[in-house]
Amino acid sequence: MTDTIEKRLGTLFWVAVGWLAVISLLAIFAPLLPIKDPDAYYLVKGVRPPYSPSGTHWFGTDQDARDMFARTIYGARVSLVIGFVAIAFGMLVGGTAGIIAGYLRGRTDKLISFIFIVFLSFPSLVLAILITALLDRGLVTIALTLGVLAVAPVGRLARASTLSFAEREFVTAARAIGAGDRRIIIRELLPNVVVPMGALALLGMAVAIVAEGGLAFLGLSVEKGSTWGKLILFGAGSRELEKSPWIAFGPIIILFITVLALNYAGDRIRSYFDVKEIGL
Amino acid sequence: MNYWVQRLTASVMLLLAVSMLTFGAMNLLGDPLFNILGPAAADTKPESLEKVAAAKELYHLDRPLPERYVRWLGDMVTGDFGVQFGSTGQPPVSNLIAERFPRSLTLIVMAQLLASMIAIPWALITAARANRPADRVSTINSFLLIAMPNFALAVILKYIFGIKLGWFPLTFKATDPWLTRIYQTFLPALTIALPAAAVYQRLLRTDLITTLQEDFILMARSKGVSRRRVLLRHALRPSLFSFITVFGINTGALIGGSLIVESIFRIPGLGSAIVEAILREDFPIVLAIVMIITTAFVLVNVVVDIVYTLIDPRVKR
């Protein structure tokens, strides 16, 4: 059985998952790791930063002589957390709403769908900027804002999935033996809907991380602390790119690989389960 | 006909909902009086109190929120976007829009053109060589492009073409002649175009491959029509549907998504205007641009639908 799965999912899939595991572990255990302090200024007297990559500073330093490798690892903490919370919120709220809409149909469905469409038509970045600018820029606000933006796409998928499953024989069968709505939703639909949503979770997390980066580029990400977006912004000025490109490119590479891994893994899971469906 | 009426109603309701959301958010979370008057609103001198009273009357700030909303809506529908709170003398918002809209439009049109110009040949080539090494490499490339965050891509392109190679300027000057401005808009347009092209290419390729397996293609080939002719003349057109649909929908997404690119490349378009306006809490500008963007989005979707109906004889309405 494991062989079949592996053959379908592919070794590259496991490489991607491996990377994600590594980056998550690094992020979680960052304070315990023997890496430099991300906030410390490693000024060498008489030599003005930024210092290029070397044995002491693997990713070099930024204009203030702070170690870029450490900053990138610590940046992962915030970026990954935001991505995770955002998509978790989206799945919780959006998924629930979508399943309910898809199952109950009728007016509830119309209402919920309408709300989804409103949010989908609203230029999402503008909404994010609006909320963060008017409220505050704490970690929680930003994560929840992006979560709110995730609700509609997730919900729409959940609804579509539910719609397609709700007509299936096992649901009609369950209803025939007298199972209540709630039981049907939880025991029959949910397990099936969760699978495509799982794939979406990975893809959604990638989107959320990128969205946070976008906010950072407009100067609207978390006020204190580093995120990948902020780190890249600090390194993205014309002068920095010309003289010290490593400041931006260290985080860009790590961000890109992570987003790539998330996209790839999500994609593989989706096609794997699709294929499996056809096989049924 | 019924369908179009439904469509229209839905679109209008959508726009209303979006406007209510934005209006409510700005007025409840922000502070209109201070946005308009600045510190005079807190001053107790008689001249300032006069100004406060005048502003309250002019902008109906004493009225309840729903009433203010309806007034604003009425103005907006007749084309009166209000005045810019933040600028001395408060010039009308429409001035700002008129000045900035063409720049954003140029950016998006250029981006979509570039994307199509890249995607179509790319798709044709990879479809013709399906599953061969070149195709596999291309699949990887398009995947990479789609995964790359747009700001990171902007930085990379800026670095390679703007700094290392120096082919493109890094500044935008609105007073330059039209042609120079096109040149300046190229790099930002490319930033938007590349990921879009990858998406289009993937879709088009899949559809092309499917089409190439159809009977009428085999017929044409058996009649001796060359591969290239078959590809271009017979296979391309029927395969365009998904591409067109996504192209249309994407235009809507691009309108909102060009924000970051405009900010990074410092193009004074609607995107950068709305970012600045939000930070300054300049409500009328924010509301106006949100409505424009959303309207454009809705319009584009409708147009896509129409086009789809027209070109695909299989779709009956």
Added chain:
Amino acid sequence: MRSSSSHRPFRRLGAVLATAGLVVTACGGSDDSEPAAEPAAESASEPASEPAEEPAGDDTLGETETDVTLPPDDDADSIFGGTLRYGLEADVNGLNPTSSALAASGLMMANAVYDTLAVYDENDVSTPHLAESFTPNDTLTTWTMKLREGITFHDGTPLNAEAVLVNFNAQRGDPLVGLAIMPFFPADDTAAIAVDDLTIEFNVNFPIADFGSILTGQLGMVASPTWIAAAKEDPTLNQAPVGTGPFVFDSRSEDSVTRFVRNEEWWGGDVYLDAVEFYPVTDGDDRNSLLFNGDLDALHTTNQASILDLVDNADYQTIIDDTGEESYAMMNTAIPPFDDIRARQALAHATPIEEYVELIGLGVSRRATQRFTPESINYNPDLVQVGNDPDTAVALVAEYCEERGEETNPLLGTTTCTDGKINVELQWSGPSVVQTRIAELLDEAWSVGFNVTFQELPQDAHVLQTAIGQYNVNTWRQFGAVDVWTDNVWLLCATINPAGLSLNWPRNCDEDRDALLFQATAMSDLEARAEVLKQAEALINEAFTYVFFTHTTWVNSFADNVRGVCDHTSAGGERMRCAVSGRTWFSKVWIE
């Protein structure tokens, strides 16, 4: 935490600051001041591409005097014609001196279209310009200003006492602009009286030795009263100014370019240039590139990295002037914790000034201990700006928290101390990469004794919060006046308004200091005055309300073919001070 009412944007406060003859940019920090939303990296990082061994010292401008002027060009060679393209750090909302926020950029544009009643000569003393003379009474409390005959505005309206009064009263009536001049003039009509068609009598609240200096900046700009009235009716006219100046407004596209053309009938003489065009370019590096490419003929900047590039380049004439503003961290003494001097001292001792000077100043901006540069006659060599002393800071924090740790910080809603460290909020104006770097630099060092919360606000909101005293500590930039007494407005007890807007930002009242400042204002003997100012400066130092970082370096750079850059003269024929806080004049400029 913070209610929504505290996020009020505050427009035009800049006009307040500018009115007193000062440069605005009250957003603090040492990068180019930006209007809200400068998202792309605006950084001041170093450009050295040499291998790592190169010592930083080679890049400094050194402790030598800065070149504040250029040698005169021979007027005989002057050619008529050409357009001067000037790059500015920001655009402005409008150019009405009675209601617009004019920072360095706005004042530069205003220099083209307006004349001021007085200007500074090469010795930093005011000399009449649009006015013909200033005559004081014996007690220096009444100044009679006589205007020149026969001058008209660009729209034909004659310049007379009535016109000046319209301007003066409009500015006084503006809630922001008026705030800056409130301490100097009585509140009623006796402040300025028209004696006859060309004479105005100004009455001031205290003896002022050099009254003209307050009329060298925005307050001294005279706009056509016809236009002022029209602009009140139709506010879009604020974008199309009408003055008496050497150039007439031609066209304007906000955020893009503002164009002025030669005033053929300028009362001050021949104007060589056909036109002057101003281009706002917020990024310092971009501005430099445009100059180097030949897309601009001149620019101004405070961006250290840009300055290094300009100074190294022999093809450009560069004026370097750091006698103006200072950058510093500023504390609010009206609310805890900084109502206690120990907390203020602790913050000062903990501040990483050396790192700031190195990383942000980049060897371009000199370290500051006070408002004056070492070359100034008013410089007090005994003063020390403490910093880089975490041990003393920790001791002071411990003492403070022991005694007052249970009180409330009204801004944060927490106790003043948590876990033995003082809770403070650091505020600054952004979005700006440099400002964020500064905040992080300060936070890292202050963390030995302080728990720092960050609050980044758009510039307008930041200025407002500071003006109403809703901050603990922020990064700021001030004290750019050529004539010192006009800076008093930031220091006097009289400009503290406990309930509302206060120009004495730290809200620190010292009556002894006030007395010294008033005394100095009335003295014309510069040497004697210097002694008094040194004492006042010492009192400022002892109050620990400011932690001085650097003297802001303003640089104006011109292409080689731009001549007559510093040759502008007052109407009386005196050579004017070439640049004041980043702005120059164009009346005698020609292009080869």
